[in-house]
Amino acid sequence: MDFTQLSLHTPVELINQALEDSLVGSLGIEITKIEDGRVEGMLDLSSRNSRPGGILHGGANLALGETLAGLGSMLLVDLTALDVLGIMVNGNHTGILKAGKAVAVAKIVHRGKQTHVWNVDICNEEGRLISSVRVTNMITEKNDR
Structure with a gap:
């Protein structure tokens, strides 16, 4: 998948397929x-994302939060010119x-020209909060790197 063509009309199945061989898929x-300013996602507890003792690893929560917030910001900018x-x-x-x-819901709380700030609430299937994640993304021109 060419992520420069990512839009709110991109099927989530195509996005998930493109992320299979990354940390996200692992x-x-x-x-x-996906919606404007909101992204939802989930992960099943497994040996890939749990800590010793079998509970969800805190780092997996952070990765889930950053993934949803990053994708959300990508949906809000022109990826042919910006990163x-x-x-x-x-x-x-x-x-x-x-x-x-x-189960996670990411919502944008600040949508500036150079930064986006997202809040991501991660809950169990019954809706009980297990982690609240805050993510700041920098929006930069592709030639800035």
Whole structure:
């Protein structure tokens, strides 16, 4: 998939297929819905994304959050001229996931010319918050690197 052609009309199945051979695919992250300023996704708890003891690894929560926020920012800019780079990710883990799926919703809270800030709430399947992640993305011209 040519990500410079990414749009709100791109089927999530095509996006997931393009991400299969990346960290996103390795962790089992799946994009489930894309909208303007909002991206949803999930991951099934597995040995690929759990820590010893079988609960979801906190780093997997952060990767899920950064993935959704990064994709969300990519959907908001002209990728033929601009690039999106994650410059800050932090999270507060408020619960644990022992089984099932982590379900995440990323919403943009600041949409500037040079930065985007996203809040990503990650819950268990019953809707209980397990992690709240904040992501800042830098929007830069492709020739700036």
